[in-house]
Amino acid sequence: MTQPTRRTLLQSGVAAMALAGLPRFAWAQEGGETETHGLSSFGDLKYGPDFKHFAYVNPAAPKGGTLAVQIKQAIGNQNFDTFNTLNIYVLRGDGAAGMSGTFDTLMAGSGDEPDALYGLVAKSIRISDDRLTYRFILRPEARFHDGSRLTARDAAFSLNVLKEKGHPIFRSILTQMASAEAEAEDVLRVQLSPERSRDLHLTVAGMPIFSERYWQGRDFEASTLEAPLGSGPYKVGRFEQGRFIEFERVPDYWAKDLPVNVGQNNFDRIRYEYFRDRTVAFEAFKNGTLNFHEEYTSRIWATGYDFPAVREGRVKKEEIPNESPVSIQGWYFNTRRDAFKDPRIREAIGLAFDFEWTNTNIMFGAYERTTSYFENTDMKAVGAPSPEELALLEPFRDKLPASVFGEPPVPPVSDGSGQDRRLLRRADELLRAAGCKREGGVLKLPNGQPFTIEFLDFQSALQPHTQPFQANLKRLGIEARSRIVDAAQYQRRMDEFDFDMASRSLGGSATPGDGLRIVYGSQAAQTPGSRNIAGIAHPAVDALIERISQAKTRPDLVIACRALDRVLRSGHYWVPMWYKAEDWLAYWDQFSRPETKPRFGSGAPGIWWYDAEKAKRIGRG
Numbered sequence: 001m002t003q004p005t006r007r008t009l010l011q012s013g014v015a016a017m018a019l020a021g022l023p024r025f026a027w028a029q030e031g032g033e034t035e036t037h038g039l040s041s042f043g044d045l046k047y048g049p050d051f052k053h054f055a056y057v058n059p060a061a062p063k064g065g066t067l068a069v070q071i072k073q074a075i076g077n078q079n080f081d082t083f084n085t086l087n088i089y090v091l092r093g094d095g096a097a098g099m100s101g102t103f104d105t106l107m108a109g110s111g112d113e114p115d116a117l118y119g120l121v122a123k124s125i126r127i128s129d130d131r132l133t134y135r136f137i138l139r140p141e142a143r144f145h146d147g148s149r150l151t152a153r154d155a156a157f158s159l160n161v162l163k164e165k166g167h168p169i170f171r172s173i174l175t176q177m178a179s180a181e182a183e184a185e186d187v188l189r190v191q192l193s194p195e196r197s198r199d200l201h202l203t204v205a206g207m208p209i210f211s212e213r214y215w216q217g218r219d220f221e222a223s224t225l226e227a228p229l230g231s232g233p234y235k236v237g238r239f240e241q242g243r244f245i246e247f248e249r250v251p252d253y254w255a256k257d258l259p260v261n262v263g264q265n266n267f268d269r270i271r272y273e274y275f276r277d278r279t280v281a282f283e284a285f286k287n288g289t290l291n292f293h294e295e296y297t298s299r300i301w302a303t304g305y306d307f308p309a310v311r312e313g314r315v316k317k318e319e320i321p322n323e324s325p326v327s328i329q330g331w332y333f334n335t336r337r338d339a340f341k342d343p344r345i346r347e348a349i350g351l352a353f354d355f356e357w358t359n360t361n362i363m364f365g366a367y368e369r370t371t372s373y374f375e376n377t378d379m380k381a382v383g384a385p386s387p388e389e390l391a392l393l394e395p396f397r398d399k400l401p402a403s404v405f406g407e408p409p410v411p412p413v414s415d416g417s418g419q420d421r422r423l424l425r426r427a428d429e430l431l432r433a434a435g436c437k438r439e440g441g442v443l444k445l446p447n448g449q450p451f452t453i454e455f456l457d458f459q460s461a462l463q464p465h466t467q468p469f470q471a472n473l474k475r476l477g478i479e480a481r482s483r484i485v486d487a488a489q490y491q492r493r494m495d496e497f498d499f500d501m502a503s504r505s506l507g508g509s510a511t512p513g514d515g516l517r518i519v520y521g522s523q524a525a526q527t528p529g530s531r532n533i534a535g536i537a538h539p540a541v542d543a544l545i546e547r548i549s550q551a552k553t554r555p556d557l558v559i560a561c562r563a564l565d566r567v568l569r570s571g572h573y574w575v576p577m578w579y580k581a582e583d584w585l586a587y588w589d590q591f592s593r594p595e596t597k598p599r600f601g602s603g604a605p606g607i608w609w610y611d612a613e614k615a616k617r618i619g620r621g
Contacts, residue, residue: 033126033135039107039202041115041511042554047259051118054110056598057263057607063249065590065610066269068290070281071097073507076167081276081458081487082242085223089208091167091495091529093223094488096245097272101265102145102230103208106136106155106188108260111598111607114510117205118260121150121231122188125205134201136188143254144211144231152182157212159190159204165220168529172518173203180204197549199513233265246271263594266609276487278461288588288620292605295584297461298363305586313589314618320583320602325508326376330574331455331466331501335535336525339445339453339500343401346572348430349453350411352472353575357418362464367578371410373568375579377508379561381408381569392547392563396540403570410569411576418468419475427476443477452479456499458490469575495529503577504533510600512561514549520568521545534573541567590615 037049046055053059071080079094088095107117107125119125122136142150163174177200178191190204214229227236233253239245247270255261273290275281282300285293286307295301309315333340333349340346355369372380384406385393393404403409414420435446443451453473455466463482470480485493493499506519518524522542524532544564551557583602592611597603615621 032129034129035124035126037124038116038118039125039205040113040117041199041513044113045116045118046110046113047116047118051259053259053262054112054598056111056594056596056603058594058609059263061263061266061594061607061609062612063266063609064268064612065615066271067267067292067605067610068271068273069292069605070275070290071272072294075100076169077491079487079491082274083245084241084488085225086227086236087220087222087224089162089166089170090221092221094491096239097274098234098245098247098270099236100208100232101234101247101270102227102232102236103210104142104150104231104255105206105208106138107202107205109206110260111600111603114600115202117202120255120258120260121155121209122205131201132192132194132196134190134192134204135183136190136205138186138188139255140186141254142231144214144229145235145250146229148211148213149185150209150211150231151185152188153185154212155188155209156180156182157215158210159207161210161215161220162207168524168527169518169531170207172524172527172530173200173514174207176200177204197514197546198551199511199515199549203514233261234270237269242274244271244273264607266607267605268610276459278459285586291588291590291620293586294604295586298366299464301366301584302364309588315586316589317586318584320585320597320604322581322583322600322602324600325374325510326370326579326581327505327507328373328375328576329370329503329505329579330576331469331503332534332574333501333572334497334499334533335573336497337500338447339451342434343570343572344430344434345436347409348427348434348476349473349478350572350575351423351427351430352476353411353469354414354416354418354420354423354472355411355578356414356416358465358468359578360416361418363578367580369411370576370579371569372408373565374508374512374561376581377510379512379558379565381562381565383407385563385566386559388559389563389566392544392560393540393566396543396567399538400540400567401570404566408566408569409572419472424472424475431476438477441477442479450479451477452500453481454500455480455482456490456493456502457482457484458487460484462503465577494533497528497533497535499533501575502533506531511554511557512548514545516545516548516564520564536568536571536573538567538571588620589618590620 038045076088077091077093077095078088083094083096085093086096088099104121106122108120110116121138121142123139124137126135138152144150159180162170176193176196178193180190183189192200211229233250234247235250237246237248249268284290305317333346359365359367374380412423414423437444445451466482473480519531520536520541522537524530525535525537544560547560551560585604591608593608612621
């Protein structure tokens, strides 16, 4: 689901933007600097310096109404099931939904481009010739919600405190930021280290800006139910810990007429409701407690929308194509556990999941099998490696399996029976080759211990998919079971890597860059709270991430990503699940939207608006 506020740089906790060349709209300045109004990965910007608004918004969209939703994307310490703190940018606590909408950033993204940023708090950027120094020129009208001026001191404080005390995700991606300081009230100088990644300055441009004065005398790392002072289009309204939180539109928001905001932030109130059970949440949508819902469950999409409000036309149901890279979802192994250190064991476990049976019998044939870490993009590895890919892979030949240098591994297609004997026989062969032995129907690991696997989760939604998978594992002699814990315990265990296997969905990026370190890098594997839940720590992976983050052209980026895809797929670090290339949206017919949608994403509900006439017609006005 597109966030109700403007599209910013951070999605699913991963910094997705990158820069390799200056925008075509840049102009030269004296002193070895170039000044520009926007940044992109490979030199192109759709919108010029004088653009009035993005092409996919309605600049005359009215303001009003309430949007009531569930949290569907998370950053920092946010939890899908509950919250106990309003500080989402640190490790401690379970962060509340929607808090990012209360903070402005230096720049904001465009839904028409995969990796372009335009000025928000910063009206322009001056870039040194060596691209190690960035001066963000701030707008003098920028204000916090209490009316105090937002200055370069606040921006510098924010970057430095996130690097020093922020959630491990933010600390990790700011490692190569050498310094951030205010040269003047309206000039933020950011110095990057010579080893900087290609996309670091765009990461900097997308970070939230806090009030230095507000945080004086307060512990930035502490949990708090006091709303930190912000400057964004919304501020915290009513809330009840763990149940709901409301955000009120700031009517005199200082940036409401800037091009990056025109036609957006249209709802007077955004309310996030929390439900620990998906069935209860869906009932809340059916009775109108929630008025917008993105569906992820194929069974409900196929059979659950036959209720009166749908039949009467008061609730609309749509499938909207989405050109954004799909999320990468799967069951991830915790390779820190001895049981999962051998890739043959991991491959064998993957063979026990029958996607074809699951898709037909549980998911109404609605999905495609995920096979790649860059699924549904041109960065997905296909066929034998190209000469350019081989050049990147050869230095690590002695550290990589032979499969990296041939056809990339793909999950086999089963006979659809749910217990394909051919695949289970192959799994048994792999387990025996790895030193496992069966004794009395029990599979024992090479160390002689019975092989048991606990699938950790915080809700039961995936149990219909997981239980047949576990039944096949039991046929192999593996004792597999699920452990459903409360959301807070789940988050703590994931942060501490205290699990065997767990499902995770990670957002894709059209321009992968330094954010890959957070998910697949060796340092992240050792950092509690990181997104590298699999514990991937391989020199070839690190080197290819470095190559990706330094790519100067999109062809170079694609080649490096394909090489990385081969290495990750050959490592069998996960059991890949499934994907679809469209959004399933359902909503009460009280909204209107622009005729044109952004290229990347549906635009829902971020650029929609409350339509009072429609609401009146369905009895919700």
